[in-house]
Amino acid sequence: MHEDINDRNSNSPLGSGGYSNTTATLALAKASFRSIMRSPSAVVFTLAFPLIFILVFGFLGGGGTHIDVGITPGSDINNPVIGMLEKTGMIRLVKDKSKVEYDNLLEKGNVDAMIDVHRKVNSVAYSVNVVYTSASMDKGNILKSVLNNLFYDKKLKPSVAEIKESTVHGREYKTIDFILPGQLGFSLLSTGVFGTAFVFLSLRQTLVIKRFFATPVKRSSIVIGEGIARIGFALIGALFIIVLGHFFFGFTLVHGVLTVVNMLLLATLGVIVFMGFGFIISGIAKNESMVPPISNIVTLPQFLLSGTFFSIEAFPKWLQPISRALPLTYLNDAMRKVAFEGLNLWDVKFQIMILIIWGIGIYAVAVKVFKWE
């Protein structure tokens, strides 16, 4: 019963008086875009919500946690360990003070730890002696994990390649570089899922779509017009988040504008995939009050498990496979790699491929469950 109108429309004969599907599609896109821009929930989910998180984390982290580490007098300074600590960007070395001064600072927590590095006798490995202070245990712990990451590997195999890799890893510790792509991904997920589900359900229920069907417009024009508007809105939101993050919180864009363009291309793919969830939800929800709970089933697990706030590696082992099954994980991953590892889209083809596979699966279901009336 749903196919009738479409079939007739698509059989549109040539003599239909120069009717333009493009005009109709663009008219719909324009109307939808205006509507989205005036919808408080769309603006809140796409912009306000992610921005609040970015602000909170941006200010909390101040663009990255800083740990003040004193170098014990007499320590070897020209060793790779200290050099690497400096390169992480989160560790501020406090040098050239006397033992008494250091002790004083350490006691007050004004320096978070003291480090003493010596090359071991008859060995390529270094011996590192770290003194933490109970006045600043939290930062001491961060330092501990930083050291573990950087140093543990090094001690085993001190090779140049290893050092390089660890250095790149070091960038992840800048809070905004981790948080912003995650929030961006979540923004795209919300706008794709909630927005699409609400709009199509309400257009169906208020018979707006039925009224459209009384005009010569094609079904594909309705979907594409709506899609253009939503993608446009999502990209404007994404651009806003990226630009704000870059200029106010020092979000890293390794290749500048090119990186932004790559991120927006990823965002487009992401929002198209996530819109598929929205189409499905609009089809299975019986009324508007069913949209939020069903949408949350889709968005919340991804919000929590897709590395939006924490790296997936921080999750328990049994949880990680679930994380690695979710599409947002791959969007976040690709975004981060593009943004501050400076990779291009071809380098993240694996993530893109997973997203496309998700997209194919989702739309296969959407075609089955989507309802026009």
Place this chain on the structure above:
Amino acid sequence: METKKAIISVTNLVKNYDDFAAVQNLSFDVYENEIFGLLGPNGAGKTTTLEIIETLRDKTSGEIIVDGFSVDKQANEIKQIIGVQLQAAGYYPNLNLIELIELFAGLYGANIKPMDMLDKVNLQDKAKAKYKALSGGQKQRFSIATTLINQPKIVFLDEPTTGLDPQARRNLWDLITEIRNNGTTVVITTHYMDEAEQLCDRVAFVERGKIIALDTPDNLIDKLIASGFERKKEVKKANLEDVFIDLTGKEWRE
């Protein structure tokens, strides 16, 4: 109607929903440039019939020709020459009237000035208003404006006056008459017999999916009287609605 050229011709129309026969073997013609009324109780099949003619619904069997186009094969041509007002249809959310008209102009591929359309239904003051903020009468007039965008040959109005106050109703009658006078055929459904009597050139009574009478309102009334029917109460020269209009004025308020 001297010419009596049929612009819509419905022949043996049948629509079954599972085991429910909504429309049973319906046949009728709508003449060019008339106001044709489909009358009948709720669930009689009026809306179903309209929606099949409007190409919004599939029929089970039968034949429908609209201005020479068949609903089976030329639905798209039909859509371009008809204007449809649906019962209880809403409009795209968050848009004002001008923007909604622009949207429909795009959907029809019509090159019109939105303000002109609002002028036609006397809504120019509400150009920047949202559809939801309109009164019942204004909503109906706006719906009618959207049906006129593609300069249709036929306009379908499904219960346009339901729920309106007497002033708004009369105002809408004037609008509908004007549309007809401009050369457009109007097909209308209504529950109000006074409305049908005043407005329609011909009416069809539909009951349980069948047409049980079809003629001009005058002829139908005359036939009933000829059969010996008499009202229990002598009809006065005015009714309560006349009193209402007299007391509250013809002026239509928003």
